[in-house]
Amino acid sequence: MSDPPVALLAELTYRCPLRCAYCSNPTDWRDYGDELDTAVWSRVLREAAELGALHVHFSGGEPLLRDDLESLVRAARDAGLYTNLITSAWRVTRERLAALADAGLDHVQVSVQDSDAAHADALAGTAVHAHKLEAAREVKALGMALSVNAVLHQRNLARVGEIIALAESVGAERLELANTQWHGSALAHRDALMPDRETLARAQAVALAARARLRGTMDVIWVIPDWYEDAPRPCMDGWGRRFVTVIPTGVVLPCPGAHGLPGMVFDSVRDRPLGDIWREGADFQRYRGTGWMSPTCAGCERRDVDFGGCRCQAFALTGDAARTDPSCPKSPDHRLVRDLRRERPATAKEPGGPLYRIDIRRGPRAS
Amino acid sequence: MSDDARRPTLARRARLRWDAARAQHVVVVPEGVLALSAEGAEVAALLDGRRSVTAVIDALAEAHPEAPREVIGDDVRDFVGRLVARGYVTLEAP
Numbered sequence: 392m393s394d395p396p397v398a399l400l401a402e403l404t405y406r407c408p409l410r411c412a413y414c415s416n417p418t419d420w421r422d423y424g425d426e427l428d429t430a431v432w433s434r435v436l437r438e439a440a441e442l443g444a445l446h447v448h449f450s451g452g453e454p455l456l457r458d459d460l461e462s463l464v465r466a467a468r469d470a471g472l473y474t475n476l477i478t479s480a481w482r483v484t485r486e487r488l489a490a491l492a493d494a495g496l497d498h499v500q501v502s503v504q505d506s507d508a509a510h511a512d513a514l515a516g517t518a519v520h521a522h523k524l525e526a527a528r529e530v531k532a533l534g535m536a537l538s539v540n541a542v543l544h545q546r547n548l549a550r551v552g553e554i555i556a557l558a559e560s561v562g563a564e565r566l567e568l569a570n571t572q573w574h575g576s577a578l579a580h581r582d583a584l585m586p587d588r589e590t591l592a593r594a595q596a597v598a599l600a601a602r603a604r605l606r607g608t609m610d611v612i613w614v615i616p617d618w619y620e621d622a623p624r625p626c627m628d629g630w631g632r633r634f635v636t637v638i639p640t641g642v643v644l645p646c647p648g649a650h651g652l653p654g655m656v657f658d659s660v661r662d663r664p665l666g667d668i669w670r671e672g673a674d675f676q677r678y679r680g681t682g683w684m685s686p687t688c689a690g691c692e693r694r695d696v697d698f699g700g701c702r703c704q705a706f707a708l709t710g711d712a713a714r715t716d717p718s719c720p721k722s723p724d725h726r727l728v729r730d731l732r733r734e735r736p737a738t739a740k741e742p743g744g745p746l747y748r749i750d751i752r753r754g755p756r757a758s
Numbered sequence: 759m760s761d762d763a764r765r766p767t768l769a770r771r772a773r774l775r776w777d778a779a780r781a782q783h784v785v786v787v788p789e790g791v792l793a794l795s796a797e798g799a800e801v802a803a804l805l806d807g808r809r810s811v812t813a814v815i816d817a818l819a820e821a822h823p824e825a826p827r828e829v830i831g832d833d834v835r836d837f838v839g840r841l842v843a844r845g846y847v848t849l850e851a852p
């Protein structure tokens with residue numbers, strides 16, 4: 392038994408010209424080159440709307456690299472979906488933004504790496520910052536709603552005040568301060584990016600004060616950091632409960648990170664309608680509800696609040712995706728998380744030590 | 759100028775629609791969905807930027823002659839106020 396999903400996360404491509412050290416996407420992104428075409432995506436958008444989804448979030452990789460993005464926005468609007476583009480704004484022109492607005496794009500979320508160009512461009516691996524700000528203003532000028540997203544970690548947490556000011560200056564209605572989730576490249580760069588407790592606490596105080604000050608003007612959202620809270624994050628609001636993800640190749644997942652879990656069946660929209668997969672697909676049933684839970688979670692009063700936390704994190708840290716998320720103090724594996732926290736402030740001038748970038752995304756793979 | 763002379767407008771980023779899967783009216787916004795009661799949906803549909811608060815109340819009073827006008831007025835001001843506080847409705851000068 393399942394409720395209808397509220398939103399479709401449409402990951403149009405995993406290709407991306409940026410190299411964000413914190414990127415949560417799969418590091419073997421080149422294996423996803425066989426992308427769905429416009430016709431199949433259009434069908435998926437209709438099926439999602441029929442199933443009960445109200446939003447579509449176009450993401451990736453960089454969705455702007457799909458030159459059929461305008462058609463897909465139009466198909467989504469025709470199906471009645473509220474359309475959101477999650478983007479780095481890579482080289483987007485005013486004309487392209489106008490065409491997207493014309494196709495019915497409701498909302499654009501632009502990600503920024505930092506508050507100033509030097510830090511931001513270093514983290515993205517290419518010069519993008521100045522253009523992002525121009526693009527964000529253009530989004531507003533065209534009458535679309537604007538959010539800014541900044542992924543936070545040891546290298547930018549101290550500038551959270553400046554990041555908030557930046558979002559205000561481009562006229563964002565919403566700012567997502569998203570503490571890094573440890574998947575994909577972020578996991579590979581964990582040592583360089585892991586915040587220390589003091590830095591986090593200071594940034595959180597700044598964010599919460601700004602949230603109070605800006606209420607009614609800009610919605611400031613502080614996404615709690617993994618591993619530092621005393622309760623696990625309610626990952627995806629529960630497995631197969633509110634969100635459905637379709638990845639570039641057409642595989643349907645309960646969570647974009649679920650690709651790395653063992654034993655997945657990977658139903659594809661190429662073979663089955665989206666609704667069938669959502670309702671009956673083995674991957675969706677696996678951790679839906681509470682039947683799969685370990686006794687730790689099954690007997691806990693918070694099982695319908697946080698749904699046992701994040702399956703990917705449980706797997707990454709314990710090797711068993713069905714265990715209680717180790718972020719939870721009740722988890723028998725909780726010490727794993729404590730060991731990974733940076734309890735003492737870093738003393739080096741460049742916090743977290745030198746940042747190395749594993750350049751997993753460069754160039755086509757020789758085959 | 760009385761507040762009731764101002765014209766409430768549903769923000770462009772907030773879209774009122776019927777949600778067939780859940781059999782309810784909703785306002786869809788970038789970060790989520792607000793479920794509306796049948797009464798709320800009736801009020802929301804009138805927030806078109808042309809009607810003043812007074813005109814919204816007039817329209818509802820006409821549609822519901824059985825309901826006291828003061829009650830309708832209080833409900834409308836309360837509902838609009840909550841949407842304004844969340845930034846989903848703006849109040850234009852008359």
Ligand SMILES: C[S@@+](CC[C@H](N)C(=O)[O-])C[C@H]1O[C@@H](n2cnc3c(N)ncnc32)[C@H](O)[C@@H]1O
Binds near residue numbers: 502
């Ligand atoms: C993977 S990106 C794809 C869209 C586009 N390339 C971009 O960066 O905006 C989707 C969103 O996730 C955010 N993000 C990326 N890595 C993250 C991580 N490790 N933890 C939390 N959010 C992350 C990005 O800032 C962006 O808002």
Ligand code: SF4
Binds near residue numbers: 413451452
């Ligand atoms: S987070 Fe950065 S690297 Fe990852 S998809 Fe977005 S822009 Fe590309």
Ligand code: SF4
Binds near residue numbers: 622716
């Ligand atoms: S034991 Fe399970 S359900 Fe209870 S708080 Fe921890 S993760 Fe959540």
